[in-house]
Amino acid sequence: MLVKIIPNEFNPWKYLQEHELQAGKFGATATFIGTMRDYNVGDTVKSMFLEHYPNMTEKHLQKISNIALQRWDILDTLIIHRVGEILPGDNIVLVAAWAGHRAPAFEACRFLMEELKAKAPFWKRETLVNNEVRWVDAN
Amino acid sequence: MLVKIIPNEFNPWKYLQEHELQAGKFGATATFIGTMRDYNVGDTVKSMFLEHYPNMTEKHLQKISNIALQRWDILDTLIIHRVGEILPGDNIVLVAAWAGHRAPAFEACRFLMEELKAKAPFWKRETLVNNEVRWVDAN
Amino acid sequence: MVTIKFFASLREEVGKNEVQIEAGEQLTIAKIWNQVCDGIPLPNHVLMAINMEYTDLNSLVKDGDEVAFFPPVTGG
Amino acid sequence: MVTIKFFASLREEVGKNEVQIEAGEQLTIAKIWNQVCDGIPLPNHVLMAINMEYTDLNSLVKDGDEVAFFPPVTGG
Numbered sequence: 001m002l003v004k005i006i007p008n009e010f011n012p013w014k015y016l017q018e019h020e021l022q023a024g025k026f027g028a029t030a031t032f033i034g035t036m037r038d039y040n041v042g043d044t045v046k047s048m049f050l051e052h053y054p055n056m057t058e059k060h061l062q063k064i065s066n067i068a069l070q071r072w073d074i075l076d077t078l079i080i081h082r083v084g085e086i087l088p089g090d091n092i093v094l095v096a097a098w099a100g101h102r103a104p105a106f107e108a109c110r111f112l113m114e115e116l117k118a119k120a121p122f123w124k125r126e127t128l129v130n131n132e133v134r135w136v137d138a139n
Numbered sequence: 140m141l142v143k144i145i146p147n148e149f150n151p152w153k154y155l156q157e158h159e160l161q162a163g164k165f166g167a168t169a170t171f172i173g174t175m176r177d178y179n180v181g182d183t184v185k186s187m188f189l190e191h192y193p194n195m196t197e198k199h200l201q202k203i204s205n206i207a208l209q210r211w212d213i214l215d216t217l218i219i220h221r222v223g224e225i226l227p228g229d230n231i232v233l234v235a236a237w238a239g240h241r242a243p244a245f246e247a248c249r250f251l252m253e254e255l256k257a258k259a260p261f262w263k264r265e266t267l268v269n270n271e272v273r274w275v276d277a278n
Numbered sequence: 279m280v281t282i283k284f285f286a287s288l289r290e291e292v293g294k295n296e297v298q299i300e301a302g303e304q305l306t307i308a309k310i311w312n313q314v315c316d317g318i319p320l321p322n323h324v325l326m327a328i329n330m331e332y333t334d335l336n337s338l339v340k341d342g343d344e345v346a347f348f349p350p351v352t353g354g
Numbered sequence: 355m356v357t358i359k360f361f362a363s364l365r366e367e368v369g370k371n372e373v374q375i376e377a378g379e380q381l382t383i384a385k386i387w388n389q390v391c392d393g394i395p396l397p398n399h400v401l402m403a404i405n406m407e408y409t410d411l412n413s414l415v416k417d418g419d420e421v422a423f424f425p426p427v428t429g430g
Contacts (some may be wrong), residue, residue, distance in 0.1 A: 032245065264286070
């Protein structure tokens with residue numbers, strides 16, 4: 001299990017490539033990447049600030065990873081989440097689940113994203129092109 | 140939409156990294172990778188041969204990609220499938236779906252894999268450690 | 279002429295890879311199987327295609343078509 | 355002492371980032387809000403945690419605890 005909060009831009013494919021499981025022991029890898037759009041609820045967004053609750057956020061992500069590892073027949077999980085100032089096109093989150101077979105990999109990956117969205121302490125504050133600043137309140 | 144049958148080992152993360160959509164226009168990328176295990180239904184597998192039906196296979200994969208692009212609010216899809224002789228740890232298939240939001244990306248990615256498994260003309264013949272050769276008949 | 283192809287385990291069972299036959303009148307997929315496979319009964323779950331589109335035993339085949347028989351697929 | 359933290363839009367609404375108070379007897383999360391937030395009514399949907407675990411308004415807080423109030427989360 002890997003959980004990481006990072007303040008800098010990251011390349012999700014590089015992380016996945018470097019997260020090597022033992023060859024032959026897994027058959028399925030499901031991943032999800034959330035990337036910043038330049039639009040939201042009808043407005044053009046210039047930049048975004050991602051706030052989190054240091055330590056609680058990591059603790060919560062470890063908790064949902066543990067739940068996934070217990071609930072599905074999976075081998076490993078990974079969650080990487082960006083914080084700080086970000087720009088359109090920057091990756092926000094990477095979630096992955098490895099398993100012997102596809103169904104648990106797909107289901108655990110989806111579960112991790114839905115749980116992260118529902119309860120992990122992150123907050124988005126976006127700056128529109130007209131420099132209006134607003135907290136995102138839908139998810 | 141990209142559909143590709145390849146006879147050589149491939150690095151899925153490299154393909155994904157090179158498949159660039161316009162920054163800011165997508166918010167969600169769901170991917171699935173199927174990788175050869177060194178075990179199957181209780182036996183140790185040494186190698187596998189992946190047969191396909193040239194042209195029909197590509198045609199079928201394009202068809203399910205088109206269905207996904209019509210059925211979900213997604214921006215793009217990618218399917219890469221290996222054929223020929225492969226070894227444990229080699230990647231067999233890569234499927235990806237890009238969208239504005241996570242739900243259609245997840246659902247389209249899962250749909251593509253399930254459809255591929257159900258109907259795309261590929262057949263696996265595995266060679267066990269005792270050199271027994273058998274066609275895989277479960278999926 | 280009609281080209282008939284066999285794939286994977288079915289190719290081994292039937293002992294043929296590709297066969298060409300004359301396209302007669304009212305030629306169906308079922309008739310092709312019987313004509314080409316020397317009395318081998320059609321295995322359960324066999325899939326069939328005309329010109330690379332899935333089809334069924336009753337479909338009519340015409341001159342120039344490519345017909346294929348194959349076992350359940352196991353890709354991915 | 356009890357440390358109370360506010361995050362995101364709630365920090366701006368309350369006008370506080372972090373506050374420390376004495377841990378009295380039978381101190382609940384609800385009492386802390388009232389004591390620290392100068393009569394601001396508790397907004398709907400506010401989430402709260404003690405020592406980084408989600409909790410509710412009736413939970414008891416003891417000396418050394420860290421309490422947090424924050425708006426609905428929007429990560430991912």
